[in-house]
Amino acid sequence: MTTTPSATAAAPSALPAEQPVDPALWWRQAVVYQVYPRSFADADGDGTGDLAGVTSRVPHLERLGVDAVWLSPFYPSALADGGYDVDDYRDVDPRLGTLEDFDRMVAALHAAGIRLIVDIVPNHSSDRHAWFRAALAAGPGSPERERYVFRRGLGADGAQPPTDWLSIFGGPSWEPVGDGDWYLHNFAPEQPDWNWDHPDVRADFRRTLRFWADRGVDGFRIDVAHFLTKDLTGVLPTQAELEATQDLTDGAHPFNDRDDVHDVYREWRAVFDEYDPPRMAVAEAWVPAHRRPAYASAEGLGQAFNFDLLVAEFDAAAFRRVVEENLLLAADAGSSSTWVLSNHDVVRHASRYGLPAGTPRIPWLLSQGTDPAPDLVRGVRRARAATAFVLALPGSTYVYQGEELGLPEVADLPDAVLQDPTWLRSRGADKGRDGCRVPLPWTRDGDSLGFGPEGGRPAHLPQPASFAELAVDVQEADPASTLAFYREALARRAGLQTVEELEFLDAPEGVVAFRRPGGWVCVTNFTTAPVPLPAGRVVLSSSGRPPGEGLTDVPAETTVWLTPVEPADAVATGAGGATGR
Numbered sequence: 001m002t003t004t005p006s007a008t009a010a011a012p013s014a015l016p017a018e019q020p021v022d023p024a025l026w027w028r029q030a031v032v033y034q035v036y037p038r039s040f041a042d043a044d045g046d047g048t049g050d051l052a053g054v055t056s057r058v059p060h061l062e063r064l065g066v067d068a069v070w071l072s073p074f075y076p077s078a079l080a081d082g083g084y085d086v087d088d089y090r091d092v093d094p095r096l097g098t099l100e101d102f103d104r105m106v107a108a109l110h111a112a113g114i115r116l117i118v119d120i121v122p123n124h125s126s127d128r129h130a131w132f133r134a135a136l137a138a139g140p141g142s143p144e145r146e147r148y149v150f151r152r153g154l155g156a157d158g159a160q161p162p163t164d165w166l167s168i169f170g171g172p173s174w175e176p177v178g179d180g181d182w183y184l185h186n187f188a189p190e191q192p193d194w195n196w197d198h199p200d201v202r203a204d205f206r207r208t209l210r211f212w213a214d215r216g217v218d219g220f221r222i223d224v225a226h227f228l229t230k231d232l233t234g235v236l237p238t239q240a241e242l243e244a245t246q247d248l249t250d251g252a253h254p255f256n257d258r259d260d261v262h263d264v265y266r267e268w269r270a271v272f273d274e275y276d277p278p279r280m281a282v283a284e285a286w287v288p289a290h291r292r293p294a295y296a297s298a299e300g301l302g303q304a305f306n307f308d309l310l311v312a313e314f315d316a317a318a319f320r321r322v323v324e325e326n327l328l329l330a331a332d333a334g335s336s337s338t339w340v341l342s343n344h345d346v347v348r349h350a351s352r353y354g355l356p357a358g359t360p361r362i363p364w365l366l367s368q369g370t371d372p373a374p375d376l377v378r379g380v381r382r383a384r385a386a387t388a389f390v391l392a393l394p395g396s397t398y399v400y401q402g403e404e405l406g407l408p409e410v411a412d413l414p415d416a417v418l419q420d421p422t423w424l425r426s427r428g429a430d431k432g433r434d435g436c437r438v439p440l441p442w443t444r445d446g447d448s449l450g451f452g453p454e455g456g457r458p459a460h461l462p463q464p465a466s467f468a469e470l471a472v473d474v475q476e477a478d479p480a481s482t483l484a485f486y487r488e489a490l491a492r493r494a495g496l497q498t499v500e501e502l503e504f505l506d507a508p509e510g511v512v513a514f515r516r517p518g519g520w521v522c523v524t525n526f527t528t529a530p531v532p533l534p535a536g537r538v539v540l541s542s543s544g545r546p547p548g549e550g551l552t553d554v555p556a557e558t559t560v561w562l563t564p565v566e567p568a569d570a571v572a573t574g575a576g577g578a579t580g581r
């Protein structure tokens with residue numbers, strides 16, 4: 001029986017019973033938990049997280065209720081870019097374990113009903129990859145150099161780079177190798193770009209996909225999916241021309257979002273479809289919205305991230321616009337939408353939402369997170385509201401490790417411990433992404449707060465004292481904790497999940513309300529004052545108040561989920577008339 005006073009007698013149809021999901025389509029509305037393995041759990045005590053650590057924490061993931069794990073790179077790597085500089089695509093970094101540890105992890109995840117997505121980094125290898133070493137050794141003009149993007153330097157002695165292009169991490173995009181040749185690296189110098197015109201490169205990546213699919217991997221997250229193919233023939237534009245005149249919408253840029261990149265993904269689709277169920281893939285493609293469906297098409301990768309909520313303010317109109325646009329784009333592609341509030345590349349959303357609107361990231365990080373000081377209570381309140389909002393949407397939600405604990409960005413890491421190439425390459429002009437990669441606190445006490453075993457080496461990025469009270473064991477004991485809220489939300493969501501449709505409901509300014517088929521209603525109050533609660537039975541409130549306990553309003557900066565009231569409840573509460581918005 002509900003105690004919600006605004007219950008209506010005109011109850012919508014009952015919620016559908018749990019619908020069987022076609023095993024080939026499990027990913028369409030999945031909750032996927034991103035593990036950044038070096039910062040998740042350290043089983044061997046060397047200060048760096050590892051695969052045995054992931055295995056040991058499968059019960060946490062199971063209890064959380066996620067459908068899948070996306071594992072960021074765990075391959076052998078010198079860590080010039082947190083593992084996105086891959087030495088060998090078909091092995092495990094010895095500091096993280098072995099292939100047998102990988103198999104044990106897959107078995108443990110699968111036994112818990114959790115699927116696994118691994119990260120594939122196809123735009124660049126590391127400079128320690130066997131083929132790059134061979135290219136360096138073989139010299140200019142050799143077939144070995146053809147697998148990467150080598151060009152002669154300009155000037156009589158080849159001492160000038162082929163172009164003045166700038167890399168994404170800062171500094172030039174070309175690196176000289178001492179014999180008149182230069183190689184292209186769109187990211188760090190330790191990340192040489194592959195030549196995707198080369199059949200060896202294409203064949204080797206298909207082999208890598210099969211290697212992991214054969215080991216039981218269920219899908220792939222494709223790093224920088226919008227790069228890969230290049231056309232560097234003819235006269236190359238300057239950096240200024242690239243920025244000013246290169247059209248990023250016509251698919252003919254020298255290396256960014258080219259139309260021919262989709263030939264690669266069509267080949268990969270054939271590989272994915274060799275498996276039953278077919279392996280899924282999701283593209284990390286930072287492209288204009290109208291270019292995204294191509295990545296998400298069923299002939300290509302099948303799904304693409306949209307990062308629109310990473311840059312949206314906590315604002316009703318902004319959130320609604322993002323949802324409307326992305327549901328259309330996903331429908332265009334025949335895919336489902338993705339929703340992302342945090343990942344390993346951005347400031348954690350509990351901190352973002354505690355800052356005044358429009359706070360620029362770089363100066364804030366350079367002020368060690370003090371100017372302005374975030375209101376973390378508010379940040380977490382809004383973060384929980386935003387999480388409940390996205391979890392109610394059609395499509396899949398990607399959760400970044402630690403957001404279930406409401407972890408803030410660690411903005412005051414000392415310079416000496418910073419690892420991110422954006423910090424090093426920008427010579428301190430950008431503090432980089434280490435603040436969201438600090439190891440998780442599992443226990444309130446103990447060395448590295450349970451990240452590693454007692455007596456082990458300190459965590460590779462130091463945890464702030466404030467992490468102790470946010471530890472998993474502290475939050476497990478508190479029914480009002482963010483962890484308890486995530487568990488409740490994911491469990492509810494699993495029971496309410498329905499076909500991929502949504503209908504917006506009328507709502508006052510500053511409020512977004514929508515209904516899913518079967519009558520699951522989500523109302524988010526983005527304002528700082530309570531608003532009246534619509535009709536229905538409250539089954540979740542992001543403000544942590546237990547459902548059904550006399551809620552009369554949607555509190556400030558809170559999301560509430562409601563389900564239809566059964567007629568018996570309506571009679572019992574004496575409520576009459578439809579009061580739904």
Ligand code: GLC
Nearest residue numbers: 081084121187223224344345
């Ligand atoms: C992607 C990854 C990021 C990495 C970059 C280069 O954007 O998410 O962490 O630095 O690719 O591989």
